[in-house]
Amino acid sequence: MKKNLMLSLLAVAAIAICSNLAKAVEIEVESLAISNAEVKDCNEASGGKVVAFEDPKAQAKGEIDLEPGKYTVYFIMSAPDEYHDAVYITVGKMKGRLYPEEYSKMTKSKSFLVTILTKGTCPILIQCAETGVILDKLIIESEAEKKAKSEQKKAEEKPKDGEDKPKDSEEKPKDAE
Numbered sequence: 001m002k003k004n005l006m007l008s009l010l011a012v013a014a015i016a017i018c019s020n021l022a023k024a025v026e027i028e029v030e031s032l033a034i035s036n037a038e039v040k041d042c043n044e045a046s047g048g049k050v051v052a053f054e055d056p057k058a059q060a061k062g063e064i065d066l067e068p069g070k071y072t073v074y075f076i077m078s079a080p081d082e083y084h085d086a087v088y089i090t091v092g093k094m095k096g097r098l099y100p101e102e103y104s105k106m107t108k109s110k111s112f113l114v115t116i117l118t119k120g121t122c123p124i125l126i127q128c129a130e131t132g133v134i135l136d137k138l139i140i141e142s143e144a145e146k147k148a149k150s151e152q153k154k155a156e157e158k159p160k161d162g163e164d165k166p167k168d169s170e171e172k173p174k175d176a177e
């Protein structure tokens with residue numbers, strides 16, 4: 001019985017490691033090397049801080065290790081209107097121009113697709129396209145993870161008839177011997 005418990009603990013650990021690997025990378029913009037921009041406190045923001053791009057020369061620089069593959073890149077950000085809403089984001093050699101999906105609230109931006117061909121350190125550069133943008137964090141989500149998520153969502157939506165489905169039915173390993 002002890003052996004079984006050990007095995008199930010190992011399995012739990014393996015699952016934890018795998019799901020951790022699949023997690024989207026979230027980079028607080030305030031944690032990057034900022035120039036010509038101000039880090040500001042913001043209660044509703046992740047990490048309690050945002051970076052305001054009020055200077056056309058504003059930028060944020062960093063780097064990240066990525067496995068080869070396809071990634072969806074987007075911001076959590078806010079902007080006042082369509083004339084003050086755009087930032088350039090460069091991941092590796094690919095550059096995109098992103099802006100929020102809605103105005104005057106902290107929300108997701110449009111996304112762009114990045115392909116990483118070689119394993120290694122990948123430079124990240126965020127540059128001002130229009131002033132007035134407030135950046136909370138940058139999210140880099142692997143396409144494989146996105147696919148897994150949407151499949152999970154589909155599976156959750158399937159049982160339509162009957163009572164409410166229990167949402168967090170996490171199965172914990174039983175300590176019974």
Ligand SMILES: [Ca+2]
Nearest residue numbers: 046047049136
């Ligand atoms: Ca933040």
